[in-house]
Amino acid sequence: MLNRAYVSDKAARYLLWASAAAVTLTIVAILIFVGKEGLLTFADVNPFAFFFSPEWDPPQGHFGALPFFVGSITATLIALLLGGPLGLACAIFMAKVSPGWMRSVMRQASNLFVGIPSVVYGYIGMTVLVPWSRETFGGQGVGVLVAGMILAVMILPTITTVAEDAIRDVPGPLEEGALGLGATRWQTIWGVLLPAARPRILAGVILAFARAFGETTAVQMVIGNAPRLVPGLTSGTSTLTSQIIMEMGQTPPGSPWNRALFMMAFGLVVNSMLMILLVRWVSNRGVAK
């Protein structure tokens, strides 16, 4: 029987299906477009040279993207090295040590960190950290160290909130079990709470990695944008994202240069997908165990 309720129910269902399809199609279209443009690079460029040559000089026909992969990975690892332990320490403090009011202040601050546009981070890096790095370590100041420091601050909220939730969600009886054996608070946190929360904390670290790897503006402002293999912590280099944003506008569509940039973008996309798979794998393993 056709009636009004039946029709509107049907309509709503089709609308939802259509929305889901539109979103999925958009993602697939981006993947196909970026992938196709990127992979066409290899019509003109030797894939081996693209991935393993450090020489990037497109006007001369040199398309070695190694410096950008290395730059991105180095800056991201520095970010994790600085931001990871700090974020985890904050999370432990918020979950198990701080009084309630302080925790909510820190939560708010953490949310604020997320909301600050990356250009502001970049600006602070440029005006505060770069001169500091130049005076302290010599050299140009710009480079992976400052980029990593900026990224460390930017990923701090991700690590802190995910890890804090993970620690808080460890069942109370586990904590009591450890305390009941005569464990101190610190032994309980280190020996029982953190291991129990580890899968989710790891997932948070991976999310943070993806975030740092993909960050563009802030990095571009402090990295120096010199297309060469990381020469040192405080000398100019470049990353995948910063190189794309620097050069994309000046390359003719369809040229090998343009396509090489697309290939780098495709590398970023593939990296995000791998990270998502890794997060799922890590969290499923946690559940299954």
Add this chain to the structure above:
Amino acid sequence: MAEQARISAQNLDLYYGAFRALRSISLDIAEHRVTALIGPSGCGKSSFLRTLNRMNDLVQGARVQGKILLDGKDIYAPDVDVVLLRKRIGMVFQRPNPFPMSIYDNVAYGPRIHGESNKRVLDELVESSLKGAALWDEVKDRLSKSALGLSGGQQQRLCIARSLAVKPEVLLMDEPASALDPISTSKIEDLIRDLRETYTIVIVTHNMQQAARISDFTAFFLSGELVEYGSTGAMFTNPKDQRTEDYITGRFG
């Protein structure tokens, strides 16, 4: 009571904020005996148990008045080391709470945090504790496997083994069999009878048959008060207080 008292509560009051959860409890717990705490939900029996190893310290707003003497010394005195106290008074919880690590590491956790790192000593402790908890034969071939793969009853015996590994003198058990099936329950009950030789045991239970089967003394709690306390045999055959009789004959609770 003729028996030698290991733990002695004297005029113990427990408050959660303004709520008075325990009212002037005085009770002696005999050495190498099983003392059962019974009573309806919310009567304070679990709260009382948790005052004995200061687990209530963790609860915000919880406050204790009166004394609990362990070997004559007040465990709430300011100079008491809570960590050491909890080493001497072990606890087994209502739901099995094995740590997310291997069976071996679960049992070795306690000795390790108390500074034992000698592999041979730990091996022996793990074996003797698992034997003490009647679990050794079932797990000896998979000590390195995750403890979370054990059945509920095995997990609970593992938790008992974990407590035994720190060589406590007193064992507190908070309804240790309430989440288990009948076969696992009877294993735990057998175990408690054996453990009595070595340990002083205080057990909270909802199950009156269980209290009658395994305990030497029974304390009946009601609304935060200790109504009656005495030998289990006398209490179940000839209760002195009408409320005790009503409870154990199933008229309420």
